[in-house]
Amino acid sequence: MQxxxxxxxVGCPRSGTTMLQLMLHSHPRVAVPPETRFLVPAYFSRRAYGDMRLADNRRRLATWIAEGRNTKFRELGLDAGEFVHAAMLGPGSFGSVIGMVFKCYAERFGKPRWGDKRPSYYRHVEMLMRMFPDAQFIHLIRDGRDCIASLKEMPWYKPDTFHAAANWAEAIDFGRRHARKLPEDSFYQLRYEDLTADPETELAKLCAFIGEDYDPAMCEPRHMAEVAVPRHKVWHSNTHREVTTAHAGKWVSKLEPWEIALCEDVLGERLSSLGYELTGAPRADREHVAAFKSAVSKRRTARARKYNRDRLTRLREPGPTAALLTDGQRMLAGLPRQRSAELLPR
Incomplete structure (x- = not known):
């Protein structure tokens, strides 16, 4: 059974997750849309929408997803009315309404399976597992020095080098934690450098993990960039070209000497454990290390505050959270399998 x-x-921003999204989207059975921005905000605001067993509440949540100013729904190429209708007719759980967006997107391409890509999801794996208990996660890892160098060039990235380094360290630490805690068939890690150097081999292994046959089209993701990467995201221009190793190691010329010293001082153990060679740069200045630690602390505090609020919400869940859109999700809920024709309106 497929x-x-x-x-x-998931992964640190600028790790190549958009390229991997397109590779997966190039598979004949899998659809992975451009990044959206409704899943995490909706989850943390779920009490406001009430019990999803009520069709009117499903309509309210679906309408916000379809019409919200910052949800990016319009970039999915879906009819808002049809999606809202599908959500109202779908299973009565919060995860089902969220998942219906992606199910509709997969239907747009005639594909039976869906995915989602957003780098920051590495912080929300537990939350995603609550909504989609049979989910599989792919963590793409890239040399932290390259991630930091690339983030510095992004028009949308406002924080400084210290926060960029803290972001990468956080992604790696979360990845280690997930690799320890989640079943082997639920969490998979691979390196950007290996993927670009030998995409066929790495994608074949990845397909084995997700339970799909490898398809050679996955090695040519540029053909999907026109339909799965919004034109305004000019920073993803490389996705319109062939897969290349040319972008690995650019940090050598992009980072200042003090930034290289900082990375190798505070990220050195992580870099080495992942197979990235260090230059032997001198120790970083104390004030730079202190600024990095301050960035780490601020991120941890903000995250803890948000999670603690959510723990209180969990004590008073407004309704069922887990989706009921896949065989695995329904089996975990003790329900029979559901035909795909029953999930969407005709």
């Missing part, structure tokens, strides 16, 4: 488990791509 898998219908949801697939989530």
């Amino acid at each position: 898998s219908d488990r949801p697939i989530f791509v």
